[in-house]
Amino acid sequence: MSNLSNLLIFGATGTIGRYITDAIVAARPSFGRIAIFTSPNTLHSKPDQLDALRRQGVDILVGDLTNREEVRRAYEGIDTVVSALGRGAIAAQIPLIQLANETPHIHRFLPSEYGTDIEYGPASVHERPHQQKLLVRAALKEVRPSLEYAYVVTGPYADFPFYLGRSTRCPQAGTFDALAKQAVLLGDGTGRVSLSACDDVGQFVVHALTHWDGARNRALKLNSFTTTPADILAEFEAQTGAQWTVEYTSLDQLRSLEREAWAKEAPEATGCTLRRIWTEGGTLYDRRDNEDIGVTETKTLGELVTGSIRSQVEGVPSRH
Known part of the structure; x- marks a missing residue:
């Protein structure tokens, strides 16, 4: 029996999720089963992307993120959950965490933290864009000790169309x-x-998963x-x-x-x-945590x- 982790990814085809998924798939020898949970809409709107993942051995599970029983079935045989849900769906992670907490064979949950440090300083608790992620962190503080987590904090994405891009609206x-x-x-x-480069965000997640002793139950401050x-x-x-x-x-x-x-x-x-x-x-920080996870x-x-x-x-x- 393999001791490799079996992964389920939420938000796998989204803005940052596709980079994370590609990095995980590229590191396939380090993992066991790799599955993604996607919506019926994505099944029809991104068929080429999903077909490419199927050809690489990724299991495509289709369901409703808000349907507890469909998520429970997706959790079968999974020990590690990686979320890359977008900003509009951050709060949807809370029931996913609660259900993972009720599922004894799930041992790790990486929430969608990629981006700005939401606990950088005392003022952070009041920042409007941070509120949903703060609720997610609060939910993870309530889980059983055997459900571990890591926050992959990367700062802003560098690539076009992000920090190094052209803005037309503002x-x-x-x-x-x-x-x-x-x-x-x-x-x-x-x-x-x-x-942080988007490609590097994917690598940071892979390194966190494969260097878990350096990642366990902490906020990793990472950058390119x-x-x-x-x-x-x-x-x-x-x-x-x-x-x-x-x-x-x-x-x-x-x-x-x-x-x-x-x-x-x-x-x-x-x-x-x-x-x-x-x-x-x-x-900005006095030090980065890149080397703690082998980056x-x-x-x-x-x-x-x-x-x-x-x-x-x-x-x-x-x-x-």
Whole structure:
């Protein structure tokens, strides 16, 4: 009988879930069974993606995330649950955790934590985008001791269309437009920010699962690199061979944009809050936990700027 972990992934085909799933599948020898739980809608809207996973030996389980019995059946034979549910479904993890707690053969649960540290400091508890994730952490504090967890905290995603992308809806909150050769830098451009490549987020999850002694029951502070908006701009200018037009949004201006966005219930409100947190230094730590889980190599700023330029030139949709 194999001692390898049997994994069930929620949100496997989503924004960050596909990177996590691809990394897990690429590390298949380290795991036993790999299954994903997906909705009937995804079954019809992403057939090619699901067929590719089937060909790689991934079990596709179709059901309703809110149906307790369907989730219970999906848990059969599973010992590790990995969630990559998007921001709109964060609270849906709470019943998944509760059911995992009632399922003795499930021993590990990794919630969808990827992104900003929701317990960075005393002010974090009041940040509006953090509220659902804080409830998820509270739920995990109530589980039996034999149900372990890890929070994979990565800071903002670097790749286009994220931090290194072009914003069309609210460029004042930061943008790198490789077509127009224009940038809006936050603060004075010299404040450090910690970023993670989406590919690396997938690797962080794999390393957490395969180096569990270093990951167990803690928030892992992980990243690809730390840089500044000015250094990012310099890399874009070097790779495009042009001097860009640059504007700056001060921290006070960013706070004003944030207040206005929330007052209007605008879609960019969450993004404005997160960018304010990052500009305040909310991604910085005395040390990183990469080495605690065996991560020694990550993507570089140069690689991701190259990818951003290529995506913008090829017309990949930008973030709004």
